[in-house]
Amino acid sequence: MRSSLFTLILSFLCMMALGPVIIPLLQKLKFGQTEASYGPQSHAAKQGTLTMGGIMMAVAFTVSAFAFAPANTRFGAMLHLILFTLGFTAIGFIDDYIKVCLKRNLGLRAWQKIALQLGLSFGMALYCYLNEQIGSSLIVPFVNIEWDLGLFYIPFAMFVIIAVVNSANLTDGVDGLCASVTTVTMATFLLIALFMKDAAGDHGLSDSAMVFCAAMAGACLGFLRYNANPARIFMGDVGSFLLGGAVVAAALVLRLSLLLPMAAVMYVASSLSDIIQIGSIKLRHKKVFRMAPLHHHFELGGMSETRVVAMYTAVTVLCCLLALISLGV
Amino acid sequence: MRSSLFTLILSFLCMMALGPVIIPLLQKLKFGQTEASYGPQSHAAKQGTLTMGGIMMAVAFTVSAFAFAPANTRFGAMLHLILFTLGFTAIGFIDDYIKVCLKRNLGLRAWQKIALQLGLSFGMALYCYLNEQIGSSLIVPFVNIEWDLGLFYIPFAMFVIIAVVNSANLTDGVDGLCASVTTVTMATFLLIALFMKDAAGDHGLSDSAMVFCAAMAGACLGFLRYNANPARIFMGDVGSFLLGGAVVAAALVLRLSLLLPMAAVMYVASSLSDIIQIGSIKLRHKKVFRMAPLHHHFELGGMSETRVVAMYTAVTVLCCLLALISLGV
Numbered sequence: 001m002r003s004s005l006f007t008l009i010l011s012f013l014c015m016m017a018l019g020p021v022i023i024p025l026l027q028k029l030k031f032g033q034t035e036a037s038y039g040p041q042s043h044a045a046k047q048g049t050l051t052m053g054g055i056m057m058a059v060a061f062t063v064s065a066f067a068f069a070p071a072n073t074r075f076g077a078m079l080h081l082i083l084f085t086l087g088f089t090a091i092g093f094i095d096d097y098i099k100v101c102l103k104r105n106l107g108l109r110a111w112q113k114i115a116l117q118l119g120l121s122f123g124m125a126l127y128c129y130l131n132e133q134i135g136s137s138l139i140v141p142f143v144n145i146e147w148d149l150g151l152f153y154i155p156f157a158m159f160v161i162i163a164v165v166n167s168a169n170l171t172d173g174v175d176g177l178c179a180s181v182t183t184v185t186m187a188t189f190l191l192i193a194l195f196m197k198d199a200a201g202d203h204g205l206s207d208s209a210m211v212f213c214a215a216m217a218g219a220c221l222g223f224l225r226y227n228a229n230p231a232r233i234f235m236g237d238v239g240s241f242l243l244g245g246a247v248v249a250a251a252l253v254l255r256l257s258l259l260l261p262m263a264a265v266m267y268v269a270s271s272l273s274d275i276i277q278i279g280s281i282k283l284r285h286k287k288v289f290r291m292a293p294l295h296h297h298f299e300l301g302g303m304s305e306t307r308v309v310a311m312y313t314a315v316t317v318l319c320c321l322l323a324l325i326s327l328g329v
Numbered sequence: 330m331r332s333s334l335f336t337l338i339l340s341f342l343c344m345m346a347l348g349p350v351i352i353p354l355l356q357k358l359k360f361g362q363t364e365a366s367y368g369p370q371s372h373a374a375k376q377g378t379l380t381m382g383g384i385m386m387a388v389a390f391t392v393s394a395f396a397f398a399p400a401n402t403r404f405g406a407m408l409h410l411i412l413f414t415l416g417f418t419a420i421g422f423i424d425d426y427i428k429v430c431l432k433r434n435l436g437l438r439a440w441q442k443i444a445l446q447l448g449l450s451f452g453m454a455l456y457c458y459l460n461e462q463i464g465s466s467l468i469v470p471f472v473n474i475e476w477d478l479g480l481f482y483i484p485f486a487m488f489v490i491i492a493v494v495n496s497a498n499l500t501d502g503v504d505g506l507c508a509s510v511t512t513v514t515m516a517t518f519l520l521i522a523l524f525m526k527d528a529a530g531d532h533g534l535s536d537s538a539m540v541f542c543a544a545m546a547g548a549c550l551g552f553l554r555y556n557a558n559p560a561r562i563f564m565g566d567v568g569s570f571l572l573g574g575a576v577v578a579a580a581l582v583l584r585l586s587l588l589l590p591m592a593a594v595m596y597v598a599s600s601l602s603d604i605i606q607i608g609s610i611k612l613r614h615k616k617v618f619r620m621a622p623l624h625h626h627f628e629l630g631g632m633s634e635t636r637v638v639a640m641y642t643a644v645t646v647l648c649c650l651l652a653l654i655s656l657g658v
Binding site for chain 2 (some may be wrong): 001002005006009012046083176221222224228229230279304307309310311314317318321322324325328329
């Protein structure tokens with residue numbers, strides 16, 4: 001437990017130290033956000049806010065996760081987890097870079113994005129499948145059984161990865177929202193890994209997962225220093241892909257994919273609201289929400305950004321408690 | 330662990346249910362805040378916001394702590410803890426009532442307040458001293474020893490109680506601030522109680538403390554639904570005394586008074602900044618902070634209320650992690 005607490009603190013302090021260095025640098029490079037023309041009216045004022053703050057989190061997270069990784073996993077499990085997460089971060093970075101710096105509004109083409117994501121998620125799914133400590137079985141919440149998917153694990157894991165990463169991307173749209181809910185989710189996975197370690201006497205992997213989760217939680221918490229309303233900097237796709245990648249990596253390693261609808265409940269809600277909205281417009285030519293994803297629906301209903309963040313965080317805390325209960329903690 | 334998680338959820342749901350009942354009631358009774366004339370200018374807009382929201386928290390907290398209390402402590406340890414906490418809540422309530430409803434601006438007279446607080450804290454100190462599971466020794470952080478104060482425990486505990494409760498009162502001054510930091514502190518005590526229980530095999534008291542902390546954490550989290558910036562309702566003295574009372578009660582029962590400068594770091598910072606400011610004005614005829622307590626200093630320095638809350642919460646999380654580390658968790 002100690003090393004993961006130190007990891008969290010280190011990661012947070014890295015964020016504090018990086019801010020005064022990286023923010024002026026991004027300013028100089030003119031990494032300002034072009035606010036999407038389809039966002040709520042009230043967001044027009046955000047035009048020109050710095051973006052790509054996810055770079056800071058990626059650095060703080062990588063440094064601290066690597067620093068406190070159990071020595072025997074530093075070039076094994078932990079390296080895989082970090083590389084996978086940074087892989088998604090890189091996709092987000094390229095996308096941001098094209099949009100923000102080259103001023104091409106749409107970023108990567110759809111097929112390029114899909115191809116990169118499929119490749120990366122296949123690699124991760126295969127790694128988990130072949131790792132003897134992870135394997136092809138999942139923990140089923142509430143009933144305390146393990147469900148072995150066999151070879152179907154690979155397409156299943158790929159679906160989960162792509163769904164989570166893109167959901168994290170959709171959840172990022174209000175100051176401090178994605179960082180707040182992800183802090184809670186990562187803290188929950190940290191606790192679960194701690195209990196798993198106690199229960200199973202299994203060391204290597206749970207220990208790595210704990211450090212990994214702590215590093216991400218610390219980076220998110222530190223990012224709020226700059227990203228809380230009114231935001232001085234946004235995380236950008238590079239940030240939301242990093243967060244989504246870390247959440248799904250932790251879930252896969254702990255075999256907790258089926259827990260994600262609880263532990264990352266607001267990711268799921270953001271995605272579902274988008275899918276329902278688009279489906280309804282196509283099929284019924286009517287809108288279900290004032291605007292999708294869900295947080296814009298609440299904002300247009302008159303909720304302030306900060307109240308939306310408070311609500312999303314509270315709901316995430318509750319669902320995470322439910323997730324802990326469902327595992328019989 | 331399970332019962333405390335259920336307690337937290339119940340307490341939160343109570344808050345969700347109580348809001349639509351109690352808020353209109355307070356509105357009808359015209360419990361509007363008269364914003365203190367010595368606060369920052371920017372707070373003038375808050376004039377007339379509802380106050381005494383602490384009543385909701387007191388109800389949610391009491392119901393859920395009592396509901397999930399281990400059966401054998403329901404009329405023993407848990408009852409004492411709850412009564413002590415509600416005693417301070419009552420002092421806050423009387424103070425609020427005189428200020429808000431009878432429109433007498435200064436509330437209770439100083440000597441009345443001090444007499445009530447001294448009486449209540451003496452009762453609690455004596456209870457802890459005589460309880461064989463608590464006694465007169467304190468856990469010393471970092472060095473892992475116990476320090477037996479003997480009879481000096483009683484004045485020491487009284488000082489701690491009065492200091493913490495009044496510090497909580499000072500910390501309440503920005504939307505969502507006191508509720509946010511108290512959520513973190515109570516969650517930390519919950520975790521510590523869990524580890525103590527595992528370590529010592531001691532059941533009755535740690536179990537009660539866990540449920541007690543969970544009930545308070547859930548109530549604070551739920552209160553943020555109404556109190557996050559822009560606040561629909563303030564907690565009032567009735568709320569800040571409730572929170573302060575709960576924090577110090579948990580600390581005393583777990584023998585963690587010496588941990589409070591870390592676990593409730595922003596309470597301490599608020600108090601100290603006030604003391605330093607007043608001392609400096611008296612002695613040097615100069616101000617140290619733009620305005621005390623500390624959160625007004627940051628506000629006047631141009632930080633938004635939400636950013637102050639984010640910073641206070643992040644610092645509390647870090648210091649709570651340090652507190653966990655200091656106990657060798």
